[in-house]
Amino acid sequence: xxxxxxxxxxxxxxxxxxxxxxxxxxxxxxxxxxxxxxxxxxxxxxxxxxxxxxxxxxxxxxxxxxxxxxxxxxxxxxxxxxxxxxxxxxxxxxxxxxxxxxxxxxxxxxxxxxxxxxxxxxxxxxxxxxxxxxxxxxxxxxxxxxxxxxxxxxxxxxxxxxxxxxxxxxxx
Numbered sequence: 001x002x003x004x005x006x007x008x009x010x011x012x013x014x015x016x017x018x019x020x021x022x023x024x025x026x027x028x029x030x031x032x033x034x035x036x037x038x039x040x041x042x043x044x045x046x047x048x049x050x051x052x053x054x055x056x057x058x059x060x061x062x063x064x065x066x067x068x069x070x071x072x073x074x075x076x077x078x079x080x081x082x083x084x085x086x087x088x089x090x091x092x093x094x095x096x097x098x099x100x101x102x103x104x105x106x107x108x109x110x111x112x113x114x115x116x117x118x119x120x121x122x123x124x125x126x127x128x129x130x131x132x133x134x135x136x137x138x139x140x141x142x143x144x145x146x147x148x149x150x151x152x153x154x155x156x157x158x159x160x161x162x163x164x165x166x167x168x169x170x171x172x
Contacts, residue, residue, distance in 0.1 A: 068101070078097075138163040
């Protein structure tokens with residue numbers, strides 16, 4: 001009985017210690033950016049960075065008209081420490097998952113209330129805000145998906161030669 005209990009405990013310990021995977025070794029490694037904007041909003045983004053690997057955006061991946069988890073692996077999260085205006089629409093301070101629905105001219109950017117989940121588990125009923133953002137082109141193509149945030153409050157989603165600028169401002 002004691003031997004069985006000891007073996008059981010060792011199995012649990014080994015599984016816990018050695019079963020952890022190093023997320024930086026994933027094909028789509030994690031990244032983050034945290035910026036306090038000039039109007040005092042702290043924007044904290046956590047996401048994973050998939051690579052193009054010869055695939056074409058809009059054809060092979062991130063298809064027009066289809067929901068995209070906007071990153072890879074766990075859901076991309078965006079947190080705001082104050083109430084904000086996203087493209088002029090109010091969003092309460094908090095943490096959200098980020099999804100997009102790409103279009104030919106515009107992309108729908110979605111802030112969803114359920115953030116602690118795998119990225120493909122999207123539930124539209126949990127949307128806190130949807131905004132339309134005009135598509136743009138990047139002058140510096142990115143092999144790996146990237147999210148930048150600058151002091152003006154612009155969140156830029158960049159992949160390949162696609163750039164999606166999302167403007168964030170503090171509610172006054």
